[in-house]
Amino acid sequence: MVEAAIAMTLLLTLTLGFIDFGYALYQWNAATKAVQVGARAASISNPVVTALASAAGTANTALVGTAMPENSYSYSCTGAGVCCTGAGVCTSTLNQPNFDAIYNRMVVFFPRLQPANVRITYSATGLGYWGRPGGPVPTITVSLQNVTFQFFFLGALLGFDNITMPPMLSTVTGEDLKSTYP
Numbered sequence: 069m070v071e072a073a074i075a076m077t078l079l080l081t082l083t084l085g086f087i088d089f090g091y092a093l094y095q096w097n098a099a100t101k102a103v104q105v106g107a108r109a110a111s112i113s114n115p116v117v118t119a120l121a122s123a124a125g126t127a128n129t130a131l132v133g134t135a136m137p138e139n140s141y142s143y144s145c146t147g148a149g150v151c152c153t154g155a156g157v158c159t160s161t162l163n164q165p166n167f168d169a170i171y172n173r174m175v176v177f178f179p180r181l182q183p184a185n186v187r188i189t190y191s192a193t194g195l196g197y198w199g200r201p202g203g204p205v206p207t208i209t210v211s212l213q214n215v216t217f218q219f220f221f222l223g224a225l226l227g228f229d230n231i232t233m234p235p236m237l238s239t240v241t242g243e244d245l246k247s248t249y250p
Contacts (some may be wrong), residue, residue: 084221092217092231095178099212100236102178106186106210107238109173115242116167116188117143117152119160120206141206142191146213147171147183170210180215187211190242211237 110116120143145152145162152160170188175181190206216230223230 081226088219088222088228091220095180095217096233098178099181099215099233102174102176102181103210103212103236103238105177106170106174106188107208107240109170110188110208110210111240111243113169114163114166115190115206116145116163116170117160117190118163119143119152119154120190140192142189144187144189146187147185174210180218181212185212185215187213206242207239208242209237209239211235 141154143152143154143160145167147167150162150164151158152162154160167183167188171183171186174186187210189209189211191209193207212233213235215233217233218230219228222228
């Protein structure tokens, strides 16, 4: 009886551990797919940054038609606030309906996702030109931050805490950014 109890405890712990780490792998894959879908949706949707259209403005007519320099702008937005930052300060407002459309596509693949976990960054990488009628051609990065693996069995039985996933991201080049998606 004693040997069976020891062996069953060890076997049960190992089996439940395998199940929990399999579930952690599932969570990782679901979060990765959500980021990929979010990046694709952001590349064909209206921007979540209200100031993006004016980033390649026509204020300096001497520059119109010349190549857009790298690092001329960068805007980063999360669903946690109404402000998008550029160079660490609030430079634009978040277009909440556009952000929600992208977020709603992502949450289908990863239901535990919260808007505060999603960061969308638009940055200049030398594509497009000054004065382009459709605005600049940004590189869009969608990333997840502060998302945790949740352990069900090991957390209850052995006291494992949830482990924070490393930030994951997907980067794509903006396409038309003027569609009526979704």
